[in-house]
Amino acid sequence: MTSGTAGDPPGGELVAVGRIGKAHGIRGDAFVEPWTDTPEERFTPGARLVTDPADRGPLTVEAAREHSGKLVVHFAGRDDRNAVEALRGTLLLMPAAERPPIEDPDEFYDTDLIGLAVRTVTGRELGPVTDVLHSPAGSLLAVALTAEAGREVLVPFRLEFVPTVDLAAGLVEIDPPDGLLEL
Template sequence: MQVVIGRIGRAHGIRGELNVDIRTDEPERRFAPGSSVVCGDRTLTIARARHHSGRLVVSFEEILDRTAAEALHGRIIEAEVDPLDLPEDPDEFYDHQLVGLEARADDEVVGTVTGIVHGPYQDTLAIDIDGREVFIPFVTEIVPVVDVTGGFVTINQVAGLLDPAEAENAASDLMGD
């Protein structure tokens, strides 16, 4: 099973190094020299990883120059993990642990988590609500509870978040219509 561990940013220098936005709480483990990662349809081997100006700079054995590095800009990096393997941090979750969980609001089941969208700044839960796909920012203020063993996530009600009609009504109320 593959889990997202990073997103490739800009090339760093002329020797194929890349800035990587970390998407794992275990960067030392996932970006250790000799580790294999998946980037699109390629398997890459970590040659070196170091921190520079607050960012992780990674070089891969297969990427030898800036041109090859630039071709990877924006791509997601994934690592192969055992499905039974759990992250060390109790507030970290693998995608496969979240897919299928009930989504609850006000102690009522409103839908099911169908996926996770990994954006450049935050992750988003994709939730099926009565056949409609709704995207919920995966931040503590909106999703305060993730109970993998209990089989659910709790979503704080925000006007219009779960029901677009509510958003239109809230906007009308604010505008005095």
């Protein structure tokens, strides 16, 4: 989750939707690693993206296409290899409020989970969600244990272990497998 900086939408929380990679060709195109399920919507011509670091943008998408399975983007005013190479590593951000709503009540944006308080089904307060990790075996919630400074546990983000996610209340309730909190 990224908080706003000067020049961002008023009161607007920003979320990363991609990162600029190496230049492609000599005319100012760059590979972009999309961090969104809908890159075709986020990187349409005319889309304006805030950047981190802020002094590298904002950037406006002039054109986007796929090349060998990768996203290639041309940003307005960045018309040569050197100009786009200077953007390498830049995060591309958009206001969180512009994300499409999720229809499935059991699906969440990672950024909406980070910071939520975690407690067990028996009422034991654990600490906040600090990250959501994705692996081939499934997603995991990283939870910082407030009572044990510097200690973190990874909780499988599956219904049997995470029966309740209440965004409005800012709460995640877990039913950890035996021994998870003692590791």
